[in-house]
Each structure stands twice: as C-alpha cells, then as structure tokens.
Amino acid sequence: MDEDKDPAGGQSGRQPRERRERIKSRVVEEGFVRIDRLADELGVTPMTIRRDLDYLQGKGWLRKVRGGATAQPSTAFHGDIRHRTQAMATEKSALARAALSLVKPGQSLIVDDSTTGLALAGLLAQRAPLTVISNFVPVIQVLAGSPGIELISLGGAYYPAYDAFLGIRTVDAVGGLRADTLFASTTAITRGHCYHQSQETVAVKRALMEACDRTVLLVDHTKFQRRGLYQLAPVTAFDLVIVDAGIPPSELDALQAKGVEVLVAQEE
Numbered sequence: 316m317d318e319d320k321d322p323a324g325g326q327s328g329r330q331p332r333e334r335r336e337r338i339k340s341r342v343v344e345e346g347f348v349r350i351d352r353l354a355d356e357l358g359v360t361p362m363t364i365r366r367d368l369d370y371l372q373g374k375g376w377l378r379k380v381r382g383g384a385t386a387q388p389s390t391a392f393h394g395d396i397r398h399r400t401q402a403m404a405t406e407k408s409a410l411a412r413a414a415l416s417l418v419k420p421g422q423s424l425i426v427d428d429s430t431t432g433l434a435l436a437g438l439l440a441q442r443a444p445l446t447v448i449s450n451f452v453p454v455i456q457v458l459a460g461s462p463g464i465e466l467i468s469l470g471g472a473y474y475p476a477y478d479a480f481l482g483i484r485t486v487d488a489v490g491g492l493r494a495d496t497l498f499a500s501t502t503a504i505t506r507g508h509c510y511h512q513s514q515e516t517v518a519v520k521r522a523l524m525e526a527c528d529r530t531v532l533l534v535d536h537t538k539f540q541r542r543g544l545y546q547l548a549p550v551t552a553f554d555l556v557i558v559d560a561g562i563p564p565s566e567l568d569a570l571q572a573k574g575v576e577v578l579v580a581q582e583e
Contacts, residue, residue: 334359335367342377342386349383376476404434405582406535406559411435413557413580414498414533418442422495425523426454428479428516429500431533433457440464448494450480450519467492474515481515489522497527499553500534503541504566507550507573510543517545529554536561550575 334357341348350368354361368379377384411434418424420442426432428451436454439445443463449455450469458464471485499520501509509532511517524530532553539562550556556570557578570577 331367335371338364338367338384339371339376342371342384347380347383347385351382353383374474374476403535403537403559406561406580407431407434409559409580409582410533410535410557411438412583413578414531415439415442417496417531417555418445420444422446423448423493425449425492425494425497425499425527427451427497427499427520427523428454428477428481429533431500431535432498435498435533446494448492450485452478452480471519472515474513477513477516481513481519483518485519486522489519489526492526494527496529496531497523498531498533499523501532501538501543501547503543504534504538504550505542507569509547509550511545511547512543514545517547520547524548524552532556535559536563536566539563539566 337357338348338353341353350361350364353364357364365379368377368384371377371384372379377386407430410431414435415438418439421444422442423446424439425448426436427449430453432449432451433453436447436449436457439447439458440461440463443461444465445463446465446467447454447458448467448469449458450471455466455468458466469480469485469488471480471488472482473479474481502512503510511520530553532550532555534556536559550570551573553575555576555578557580558567558570559580560582562579567577567579
C-alpha cells in the first residue's frame, strides 16, 4: 500500500513531510505518543505511522518504543535537544564550572555540539578575551555579540535533530583551524570507549580532537549507563576527563586504572 493512501485507497490528505512534522512536534511536546492515537488523528494506517517513526528515529528526532514513540533519553537514544538540555542540569553546571577553571584569557577554544558544552559556553564571557569555535547552534547563539568573544561558526550540513552542523563539510571547515583546547562530551562510555549515535557526529568530533593541543572530555555519571552505535575514541585519547561527583566508584577506579587524568567536579 502507498504510505499516503488510506485503507480504502484514498489520499490521506497530508503529505509525508507535513505529517512527520506533526508527529515530531507531538512527541517532543508530550514526551510520548501512541501509534494508534497518531493514526486516528492523522487519518492514516498504523503501518504508515510506524514507517514515519522509523524515518524520524533514523534522523535522531525520537525513539520508537512498544506502542508509540518517545523523545525521552534512554541507554541507546541521546534524546531530543530540549530533553538533553534539561537533563542532569545540576551536574552539567558543576562540570561547566570545573571546565571554566581551565580557561585563561586569550586562549582559543572549541566547544562541541553537546549540552554540557553549552553550559560551559554560558560562562565563557567571564574569561574574555577568547576565541571560541563551535558547530553547535545554541552555543553560537549564547556567545553571539558577547564582548571580548571572537566567535567562529563551523558550517556544513545542518542537522535539525542535533541543532548542529555536521558531516564532511564541517570536517573540512575544521581542517584549516587550530585551537588551544577542545571541550567535548559524548553520548556513552562503554568499556573505556566513547560512543555516539551518528557517524556524522563521530567524524566531526574526531576532526575537532585533531585540531586542538589539549582535549577535555566532560561527562556526567549517566554516560556510563548508556550505549551508542559508533565508536569515537578511547577515553585515554583525551588529556583530561571531568566527571561529576555522582560517578560510581567502580567507574572512577576503571578510568584511573587506564591512566586517565580525572577531575571530579563538585556541586556548589
């Protein structure tokens, strides 16, 4: 059956793009929406909704679950940008303050497309003058027009689900730059390696790591409970790992046993 036909063979009345936008908005706003409810409201079959969810999941907008879809993070899904920003806010604030202590006026920094990096970006004006490079739209918006901040935006293909520029063009844009320090995060840490949910993200983060003299990984303790599809690098590839005080002792011991320099950020 054509995905835009109703069971009787008629046109559903909504083009796939419009329908998927409606589905995406509903899931992001409500957190969870059932397939049968979406099918009734949009006048299409549940099978059509399942195909739409497959498409949106592939783009990183949501996660299919039994009977519906959710925008909430899981062990294998990074979560919608709104949920990512709100999640672990206290821990991200502690990580950002610890990272800020490493920043000196006059340095050049790269801040990656992570909400933990975004927390740091909100503090960087305190260390101006600085040069800040980023591919993350929220970071660019936070720092745009800040006195003493020379802001360099990395272009490329825009990925709405990540609100960031990713892919080969972004990798090329990084190639001509050199910075003092990279502040980055990761979706998951499994068996001593960092993982992400998209190959495009991995390609850009590898380029960012190569473009900096020092690399700093910012991770809250939930990263050790998650899973990712694509391996970025071993944790040992970073010069410093900043974790929050909620990290399980076993995970902290494992990092230090690998020779990783670890800074535990304390909450205020």
